[in-house]
Amino acid sequence: MGNPLTPDVLVDPVVLTRTLVDIESVSRDEKTIADCVEDVLRRAPHLSTERHGNTVMARTDLGRDQRVVLAGHLDTVPVNDNLPSTVVDDLIYGCGTADMKSGVALALHLAATLPDPRYDLTYLFYESEEIESQFNGLHLLSQHRPEWLAADFAVLLEPTYGVVEAGCQGTLRVTVRTRGRRAHPARAWRGVNAIHAAGEVLRRLGDYRPRTVTIDGCTYREGLSAVRITGGVAGNVIPDECAVEVDLRFAPDRTEQQALDHLHEVFAGFELEVTDSAPGALPGLDAAPARDFVTAVGSEPAAKLGWTDVSRFSALGVPALNYGPGDPMLAHAPDEHVEIGKIRDGAATLHRWLAAY
Numbered sequence: 001m002g003n004p005l006t007p008d009v010l011v012d013p014v015v016l017t018r019t020l021v022d023i024e025s026v027s028r029d030e031k032t033i034a035d036c037v038e039d040v041l042r043r044a045p046h047l048s049t050e051r052h053g054n055t056v057m058a059r060t061d062l063g064r065d066q067r068v069v070l071a072g073h074l075d076t077v078p079v080n081d082n083l084p085s086t087v088v089d090d091l092i093y094g095c096g097t098a099d100m101k102s103g104v105a106l107a108l109h110l111a112a113t114l115p116d117p118r119y120d121l122t123y124l125f126y127e128s129e130e131i132e133s134q135f136n137g138l139h140l141l142s143q144h145r146p147e148w149l150a151a152d153f154a155v156l157l158e159p160t161y162g163v164v165e166a167g168c169q170g171t172l173r174v175t176v177r178t179r180g181r182r183a184h185p186a187r188a189w190r191g192v193n194a195i196h197a198a199g200e201v202l203r204r205l206g207d208y209r210p211r212t213v214t215i216d217g218c219t220y221r222e223g224l225s226a227v228r229i230t231g232g233v234a235g236n237v238i239p240d241e242c243a244v245e246v247d248l249r250f251a252p253d254r255t256e257q258q259a260l261d262h263l264h265e266v267f268a269g270f271e272l273e274v275t276d277s278a279p280g281a282l283p284g285l286d287a288a289p290a291r292d293f294v295t296a297v298g299s300e301p302a303a304k305l306g307w308t309d310v311s312r313f314s315a316l317g318v319p320a321l322n323y324g325p326g327d328p329m330l331a332h333a334p335d336e337h338v339e340i341g342k343i344r345d346g347a348a349t350l351h352r353w354l355a356a357y
């Protein structure tokens with residue numbers, strides 16, 4: 001079978017979205033779509049193209065002062081009886097329409113049709129974002145091809161419904177453990193009840209007042225929540241251990257270490273064990289290409305409250321933000337769809353920003 005990404009398809013980001021959606025690419029099964037994308041990019045004389053696994057990178061080398069990355073993941077969550085795509089009025093339905101083939105389509109459309117952008121551009125089409133981090137194409141590049149990620153600014157075309165979402169909050173999950181001594185409840189005074197001791201942990205959580213932090217005009221709301229509690233041995237034993245699992249979402253003005261120090265203060269006197277930790281990312285809106293981008297979009301940026309791959313760029317010192325046509329609420333949903341108008345708006349915005357050389 002020939003490559004469905006023909007020149008006629010590449011010039012229209014809406015048709016291109018649909019064509020990409022119809023190339024099934026569940027995580028770890030991205031070879032076909034990566035082959036098609038690589039083939040398109042290799043045909044463009046203004047790009048140099050390389051591949052690592054099922055991640056494809058193409059870049060211009062025009063000697064511009066600044067370099068911008070446009071990135072999107074090629075994989076989707078498992079198909080849920082929603083392929084091939086269908087169109088109903090202004091909506092394209094199908095697996096990956098919002099998250100994030102419509103965003104990939106914008107980048108691939110630009111790669112194929114914009115030979116002389118205002119900044120040097122690096123296009124990254126990467127594998128396995130929807131599964132464990134060890135398979136993530138950007139993670140693998142950061143280990144094996146970090147020079148492909150070098151830039152002054154990066155846009156991830158993840159679904160944001162046409163709004164700029166800047167930075168992201170960090171995540172820290174810890175287990176707060178209380179200890180006691182087992183005894184028979186008939187002689188409870190001989191034991192120490194670890195579940196009763198956890199009451200103090202819950203009281204501190206209840207009294208906790210999370211911060212709201214504004215950085216570069218983006219407002220981040222932190223949160224500290226118990227997400228699980230376990231304890232108890234049997235109906236006739238005073239328990240000697242209780243564990244409260246606590247999740248902190250922290251604004252990107254704190255490092256992971258500062259977030260952990262903060263939890264040690266909140267739970268002073270208790271044993272803490274870290275089970276998961278991921279840094280946040282500052283909005284990075286002061287880079288010149290970022291300012292121009294926000295102007296091209298024409299609306300105020302919002303804070304990203306979840307964790308996204310922008311923080312991988314941030315960790316490498318590259319300011320990054322999310323901007324894409326899909327609605328994030330529809331990501332991974334069985335009725336996942338994207339508005340055709342949002343795809344056209346997104347393409348026009350990126351063009352306004354990048355073509356003004």
Ligand SMILES: [Zn+2]
Pocket residue numbers: 073099100129158159
């Ligand atoms: Zn995504």
